[in-house]
Amino acid sequence: MTDLEQGLPGYERLELPPDPELADTQDWDAGQWQSDFEASLEALTLFLRIRDPLAILARTASRFILINPRVERPEMPKQVEVELTQILMLLNRHRPSTNPVSPNNLGRYWRLVRRHLRGFMNKQPNTGNETDIERFVSRRARLFTLYYRNIFSREDCERALNGILRQVDSPSEAALGYRLSDLFRAAIRIIDLVQERFKIFTERLHNLLDTKRRSELVECIDFFCSSYPLANRVWGNCTNRWVDLEDLRMAAFQISEFAHPWIYTLSRADLDAAFPAPIVDALYSLAIRPNSLSEINPEHIYLNNPIWRRPYVLLNDGSLFAPLPYLIVSFPFVILESLMEGHRTLEVAYEGARANYLEEAITDLVTTAMPSASVYRGVAWDDPDTGQVWENDVVAVVGNFIFVFEAKSGRIKDAARRGGSLSLRKNFSELFVQPGVQSGRLQNYLDTRQKRARLRLKTTGQPINLNLDKPKVVFTFSICIEHFASLTSARHYLKELGLVTEQTPWAPVLSLGDLQMIVRFLDSEVSLIHYLTRRATLEQVLDFEGDEQDILSAYLTNGLWVNHDALDGKRIVFFASDSLVRRSKKSRADRTVVELHGILLPPLWESIVRELYRDDGQRHRFDIINVILNQMPPQLAELERRIRRFRRGVPSPEDDISYVTFRIGSKVFGLAIHLLKKLPDRQEWHEMGRNVAADLMPDAGSVECAIFLFVRRSRHATFDGASFYRYIRQPQSD
Template sequence: MNRLLLGMTKRKTPEPVPARVADSPLKFENFGIDPEKHGEFKEAMLQAAHAAVKEYPALLETIKGTLGRISPPQALAAFCCYGSSGFVSNNGQQTEALPGILQHHCELLHAHVLSLPPNEWGDEPITPDNMQVLFDTMPKLSDTFFMQRILDGESKSSNEQELTALSLQERIRMHTHTVRNWGYYEQVVQTSRELYWPLDEKLVAAHGFSATDLIDTLSVLQREFEERVAAHMDLLGKVLRGKTAAGLVERYYKLVPNLVGSAEEMLAGLPTDLTCEQMSGMLMAHLDLRLLDTALFTLEGVANSAGKPEEVVSAILGTLSFEPGALEETKPEFLFLDNPVWEKPVISLGDHFLVPLPQAAFSHIHRIMERLAREAGLAKALEERRSGFLEQKLEDVFRDALPDADIYPSFKWKKDGQQFENDLVVVIDRVVVIAEAKSHHLTASGLRGAPDRVKRHVRDLVLSPSIQSHRLEELINAARGGDEDAASLLSKNGIDAQKADRVIRLSVSLYDLSVLSSSEQDFKKIGWVPSDHLVAPSILISDLHCVSEILDNPILFLHYLGERAYVQKSFNLLGDELDFLGLYLDSAFNLSALVGEADTFAVTGMSSTIDVYHEAISAGIRRPKPKMNLRPLFRDIVARLAKVKQPGWTLLGFHLLACADPAEQRAIERSLMKLRRFVQKNYRDPKHTSTMLIKPPETRKATIMFYLFPQKLRGEHRKIMAQLATEAIEADNLTQCVVFGRCTEDWGKAFESALLISQG
């Protein structure tokens, strides 16, 4: 919560008076280790890591032994089915079937199935006990990757810079190992179609199928998989509605097709004292034997569903498939950072194809397309397409979000005979947005190699585009400072520097680089980024689109982008862009009280309301769009500013949003109601109190004033507002002051007039 200075002032002599502010609805929890116990904590972590790594061979043997007894395809299908299943309620809330099982656990088991020679595959049917072994073991096996990294880090140099660099590299490795989604499913599919279709003709010539064919086929696999799993779960639910053990068996034989025998025969062979719960478990385990059918596909079936020739689908499934035992020679420890099933998520089983997790193909679609393009000799064409696509999508997002803005793609300018170019420049009101599009990505060699390789990634993906946008910002600042050549150069390109009061810089990527863009403090600590450089936030293009969709008022959208850089500078952030968006919805990034309290700020999970909204849409459920947590007065002012669009409307909105968090906004509303009543009674007194002043703790944020006046003083209210602002600036040596005038008789209007005055 902001350490806000809030008070009522007289019309002529603003004197802020502290006021008590309610607790913020946004709650934070501190986690840290007492410095005196750092050694003890470190020793405990090392002991846990040693124990976990020591257990690693036994975990591998457990998995191998389990797969050597039961059918691996059946086990993999059941594991992925429960690991990927969720239930969406009528309000869009999703509940996971097995919250502890994540996609990377499924992919890891998939690889271990392929690591076992087919002659060592078990043939017994799966049982709850055997499946529980896998459900327990796979997360532990995955965790040993993290534990091994702890031990590897312990053996390295104690030099602070080297340790920080290693910590960054490990963070990137963990991100690669565990993070999968680069957008919501519908968004990912649509983006993939738009991105790769221009390569269709050349891919057909090289592979026998196009990118569109591939994406269509993968979509069909995912849709049918979801339908099959849903049908299985629905059938199970209907069976379990039986009220007695005998009733459960009767419903089972009535509802489940192709069963051998009868309910009476089954009951005759079972103990008569079985409870409902015991019978439910038995029937569920028996029905789970059919889960393999959810993941098995035939060439003919897929071709018919996709509306594609069988030879096309055959080529697609062939290039995405491994034969059983294909990874027998692969070292298990390599599977964490470079799992081959990321590029080939299908197992060929003779006449059938096992696709245990079709959605994984879309998680790794960029990797798959990169391989296909490389094999077809289209690596350069793919690189050019990705670059062009990203630049166009970047422009599209801003045109949709800011329809009144002047948009300049490929903004070219010269200085001292040198040519410069910025991918996108957006001018709206008194704001200039400079955006750079970078379609490069983290490489496997960078993830596995020495810190110098990660340093190059930081330079190419984070620092270089940030410097590129900063260069134009410096030109704008020079023009505003009186440099006539700079002003002339900008004017020729459509920018009036004297109206460019706020410059917002960002870098936009095709790949998820949040793990890099959220580590600005560490980069500066080890000298990879100059300490005086404010790094432009790097935002995934699909996330930027989501931000613009949720923040559908241009003031909110621009304010979010503008404040992202300051949040990134103030904290080491743990979370992705949509977590930051969730934090913004709750706080408008009014977090000054937290600066200096902690060097790492974890916001993971803040995206939950946004996730629920999109999951509901995917499930065909209508749900209100998540809204900014603004009090009615603040929401009304922002809406009116965006509608009226008086000169400086963007900055007026920025300063308002930056002055108070939701709890403080509530206190402001209450105080304004009291002030209104006071003004209505005392306005005839020339020295009556008529103004509330709000002074945020950060000097870069403007002081906000609310001036209340009666209808009889309407004619002179703007003059008084200007006088109040000028006096406040002079009295407190302020840089900027914003005044909103409200008429006490026209209280339903958010504001009558708004004024921004800057020093000098």
């Protein structure tokens, strides 16, 4: 077993094979990559100029759609490759060719696109006024902008955008003549229209490949020939040329390759039949006519592609061509915000709606996902030292856990997306550092004031009772609409940039789409609460680089069990490891069903967790459950073995008290079992528990200890008693 397998069960070390297309380029400098970039751009431009560019774009789009997105490979097609093909076609200033492209040449084109994009990234020169870490972060930001897509799933995107845009229906109709929410739904409907055509096309293709009847094969040929002029022109009148059915089939398949533009072409009549006239006009305003971008600097198309704002192509016959209808999900805010420019009243209303919706969505998600929690939106409190009134956006209280969610509806600036160091620093500070500072204030206030802490609802002034007679543990998160995924999911880059220190409070950064994904997959309150407690403290045990899909997949794989010592300080870089969440998932409606996602407990301990969760009278039930879930399953299995042998009367030389521990950062989680022949005195039982917890107390930090009582002749199938102790060692004052 390798060190990685011991430190992070379920994972293995991966050595990426060298890309044969990039052979002999390992030592190239920026100048050499610049030359290669220019040469590949010239080759791509020529390729599209001397062949039918619409057929190339359509086939490239179909290739992207047909590849299984759950199977991550370095060479698999990326959406950006289709985007680049579309913008290069639009920038072509020559009359489009109608020449066909052979399969081998098309494969060569796709490889060249991939190399060209890598050339763009590698040609970026180092500037003398940037530090190494600034250059590295800038490069990662550019990589994110170039390759990373879809901060939402389609379902979540629809929910979020409809929730925001409905709030600005009136100002958008007054400013634009139509409702932006109607336009968004129409753009989503275009996805369905293209998918319907894609289904028809593939059904015809399957029939072409499978049919045993010549008449049906001829019908398929007629369909493809009528779909796009290039297919018809290449085929000519060749149906009777092949007597053998298989020869005819293979020739027909080649012709089908030229017919792909039909899938993505929507006539004006199709759109008029589907949408009101103002919406159709608005859709056409989001289309770009070929050779109409003369003012665009070609160098800017990689990090500021015009099709991110105007995703459709306007054809000469008045049809809309939508090779990437899913751009409305990839860039919903960019597309819709571009239509608001210059309409100040609408822009102000939209900014307010965006902020309001984010807080509302967080509140709804948390309320749904944690039915046992009391959830408060807009919490205010007074700083006793300064008199300053501070606010926290969403606070959820469940048991002795407090989850604080700071909502940041601001956007990442275009300059930051292009890797501008000053913009990156400013965006990082506003969106990803300040939320941790804000929630850290609340945590410090609760820690120092304890029972004297007073919180209230910001809108009504109504007091909030957090039952602070017992110590509460605060977990904080920053929820934004968009962020840089793996670049801002962990704080080590912010630390290396000097934006945070070890003492700076940190709130893990999740996008709204991330939170929606987590709530969808962890549809059991027990698992969700455990995930949030582990996610908030993950960096105390794991130095990682990955986005929230990687982290959630790790939880579903091993419950985020990490052996910090076995990793020996190594940084884990997740690659192609998010397949578990790259699938559809319909969440159960009843979140109180106990399902332990990602954690396999021995049977007795799983039964104990279920019993504890049902016991509303146990005020420490979530504390105790968390202690159980934070232990190593093999150690729990050994404790279960001892308990079962004891209850069967098997003699044992071991003590009647056994315990296991697991450390997360400065916190020790201890789980003890006490095996007795009869019930002990209540005071004696609690005194014993306090002593065990005190023995487990670390030199610095805290301990959370759950102790279970098991009596030999018990009337209970699980345990006979349970207690919980939380001790925090206060730092020594000088």
